Amino acid sequence: MANRLDTGALLGHLPLFRNLDARQLALMARACQEVRIAKHGFAFQRGDPANGLYVVAVGTIKLAIPSPSGQEKVLEFFTAGQAFGEAVMFLDKPYMVQAQALEDTLLLWIDKQDIYAAIDHDPSFARRMLAGLSLRLHALVQDIEAVNLQNATQRVAGYLLRQPREDGQIHLSVNKNVVASKLGLTPETLSRLLGQLSGKGYIAVEGRDVQLLDAAALEALLYGR
Secondary structure, eight states, X not given: OOSOOOHHHHHHHSTTTTTSOHHHHHHHHHHOEEEEEOTTOEEEOTTOOOOEEEEEEESEEEEEEXXXXXXXXXXXXXXXXXXXXXXXXXTTOOOSSEEXXXXXXXXXXXXXXXXXXXXHHOHHHHHHHHHHHXXXXXXXXXXXXXXXXXXXXXXXXXXXXHSOOBTTEEEOSSOHHHHXXXXXXXXXXXXXXXXXXXXXXXXXXXXXXXXXXXXHHHHHHHHTO
């Protein structure tokens, strides 16, 4: 990872901070603390105090609920330019999840008092935070629906259809084991289902790259048509 980061430029390109004026953006950039996490290391663990939010500058972070047996339930993952940790920050409660780096990762940490100051300076900042939290809630409800009301094939089809793609091409930002945990599947089941969808000509898979060949067919699987 680079030794020095242009924090102000990074924050200025994030939707959350985009409308701050130059002075407030400079103050926010100075308030940021760089946190470097080695692969498999933790930004925080369950029970740690939540006193601010994190922005991913470089790398990938996985949020998961750990269990005493060593298993975990993956909730979400975040890549460069995305923020996490803000929901619990407002509750003054400890984290209920753990945040683990899936590769060498550089984070920016911003104390909640600096977030409060930004909200006081620019009320639209609060609206952008609420919009981000609403999107996160919507995604969690989708996950709950998928795990409890959809079969394994529908979960995979729905996940693929929700991924950003260009000309039908999807690049999975995390490995298939992490995707499987998020979908409530074993890695073996996910691999088998991807193979079945590929065999039917709906998708083509090469490593982490998935080409959607027949999105309509995936939608039919998802909605039982």
